[in-house]
Amino acid sequence: MENRPVKMNNHTNLLQLEEHIYNLVDVQTPNVYRNLFPYDEVPKIAFNDRIVPHNMPEEIWITDTTFRDGQQSRAPYKTEQIVKIYDDLHRLGGPKGIIRQSEFFLYSKKDRDAVYKCMERGYQFPEITSWIRANKKDFELVKEIGMKETGILVSCSDYHIFFKMKMTRKEAMNHYLSVIRECLETGISPRCHLEDITRSDIFGFVIPFCLELMKLMEEYKIPVKIRACDTMGYGVNFAGSVIPRSVQGIIYGLITHGGVPSELIEWHGHNDFYKAVTNSTTAWLYGACGVNCSLFGIGERTGNTPIEAMVFEYAQLKGTLDGMDTTVITELAEYFDKEIGYRVPERTPFVGRNFNVTRAGIHADGLLKNEEIYNIFDTDKFLNRPVLVAVSNTSGLAGIAHWINTYYKLTADKQVDKNSPLVQIVKEWVDEEYEDGRVTVLTDEELIDVITETCIKLGISLKK
Numbered sequence: 526m527e528n529r530p531v532k533m534n535n536h537t538n539l540l541q542l543e544e545h546i547y548n549l550v551d552v553q554t555p556n557v558y559r560n561l562f563p564y565d566e567v568p569k570i571a572f573n574d575r576i577v578p579h580n581m582p583e584e585i586w587i588t589d590t591t592f593r594d595g596q597q598s599r600a601p602y603k604t605e606q607i608v609k610i611y612d613d614l615h616r617l618g619g620p621k622g623i624i625r626q627s628e629f630f631l632y633s634k635k636d637r638d639a640v641y642k643c644m645e646r647g648y649q650f651p652e653i654t655s656w657i658r659a660n661k662k663d664f665e666l667v668k669e670i671g672m673k674e675t676g677i678l679v680s681c682s683d684y685h686i687f688f689k690m691k692m693t694r695k696e697a698m699n700h701y702l703s704v705i706r707e708c709l710e711t712g713i714s715p716r717c718h719l720e721d722i723t724r725s726d727i728f729g730f731v732i733p734f735c736l737e738l739m740k741l742m743e744e745y746k747i748p749v750k751i752r753a754c755d756t757m758g759y760g761v762n763f764a765g766s767v768i769p770r771s772v773q774g775i776i777y778g779l780i781t782h783g784g785v786p787s788e789l790i791e792w793h794g795h796n797d798f799y800k801a802v803t804n805s806t807t808a809w810l811y812g813a814c815g816v817n818c819s820l821f822g823i824g825e826r827t828g829n830t831p832i833e834a835m836v837f838e839y840a841q842l843k844g845t846l847d848g849m850d851t852t853v854i855t856e857l858a859e860y861f862d863k864e865i866g867y868r869v870p871e872r873t874p875f876v877g878r879n880f881n882v883t884r885a886g887i888h889a890d891g892l893l894k895n896e897e898i899y900n901i902f903d904t905d906k907f908l909n910r911p912v913l914v915a916v917s918n919t920s921g922l923a924g925i926a927h928w929i930n931t932y933y934k935l936t937a938d939k940q941v942d943k944n945s946p947l948v949q950i951v952k953e954w955v956d957e958e959y960e961d962g963r964v965t966v967l968t969d970e971e972l973i974d975v976i977t978e979t980c981i982k983l984g985i986s987l988k989k
């Protein structure tokens with residue numbers, strides 16, 4: 526990244542100055558960064574060791590794409606499902622609206638019905654915004670429905686400009702600017718989705734384009750948002766890495782050279798290289814106010830940044846949940862499982878069936894002494910999910926004792942331990958099961974049966 530001694534307080538002057546420095550580079554042939562993306566080899570991460578300073582905004586937030594990118598990649602939700610999820614996003618985001626906006630398709634009558642029903646709720650947050658085909662008719666529709674903002678696709682890498690749109694950079698930029706002007710003419714605030722930014726020419730296309738967008742914002746006095754879309758998940762957050770893959774480099778460039786204020790920058794990540802969460806956190810840390818996410822990360826291919834992950838990233842960075850009700854996350858996971866038929870993979874952090882279940886006997890022994898040893902935080906308090914020990918051949922006496930204590934919610938005076946006869950008899954039964962060649966974990970029902978039978982034999986009760 527170039528290190529320029531430009532420091533001015535006046536926004537307009539800064540834009541004028543930067544405009545002379547960063548003109549559009551209208552290349553004849555696409556720059557596909559073959560050094561970074563050889564295609565027949567695994568992509569490369571390059572370093573120039575330019576260090577970007579931390580610049581986390583005072584206020585940061587989450588925006589939601591469950592009903593847009595999320596729905597793009599699966600069967601559509603029913604209208605009543607959308608309304609229920611929207612209600613829950615409102616509760617999860619809390620009174621300060623940490624989940625600030627949610628974007629909706631407006632293509633079909635069914636899409637629009639869902640929007641009307643959600644709007645009827647009258648919530649301030651998440652604000653309902655749209656995603657449309659970028660034409661005058663659709664801008665009018667956004668206005669008619671009473672929305673203030675719409676997303677517009679402005680793909681910015683040469684992969685898209687040359688190969689998909691069959692345009693030059695200049696043609697693409699002029700086309701985008703005319704569409705965005707049309708949107709502003711309608712009085713609607715455009716949210717410009719800079720698709721594939723992590724393979725784009727940041728100084729040759731993205732910055733000159735943003736400078737033009739900021740000029741339009743000045744002219745119309747309507748906010749123009751920049752959504753930095755890491756469409757293929759190529760973004761990296763390593764200190765000293767090179768743009769266009771460097772998340773902090775992109776955010777720094779947008780702010781310092783593109784003149785885009787933090788509150789108008791959002792990061793939209795994908796998880797192709799397992800980096801969606803850390804890249805989104807990085808975007809916050811280096812100056813983007815918004816991170817765009819979907820519930821459980823459901824989105825194209827490997828998915829988007831999961832909302833629930835960023836709720837806990839927020840709390841860790843800010844030291845407070847700021848009123849977010851995290852127990853709603855568990856309710857939503859149950860709703861997706863029971864009503865929508867979508868089960869999140871068992872080991873998924875915060876929501877998977879096994880996210881706080883331990884199996885190994887040695888861990889269970891620790892848990893039995895003090896649950897903090899093997900639980901990330903008070904998962905019962907924040908997610909209504911008490912830490913659990915599943916019983917298998919490796920659970921040992923301590924694991925079985927912990928399962929009984931947790932399952933039957935035994936008070937301290939009633940709790941069993943590895944010396945209890947009940948625990949020892951159940952352990953013998955478990956061992957026999959596995960000696961006979963069993964390879965699956967024991968179900969709750971099987972354990973309940975054997976425990977009930979043993980309690981009768983021993984003349985004890987686990988009731989409170």
Ligand SMILES: CC(C)C(=O)C(=O)O
Nearest residue numbers: 594718720721754756
């Ligand atoms: C289609 C675009 C806006 C997108 O969602 C992405 O780049 O991931």
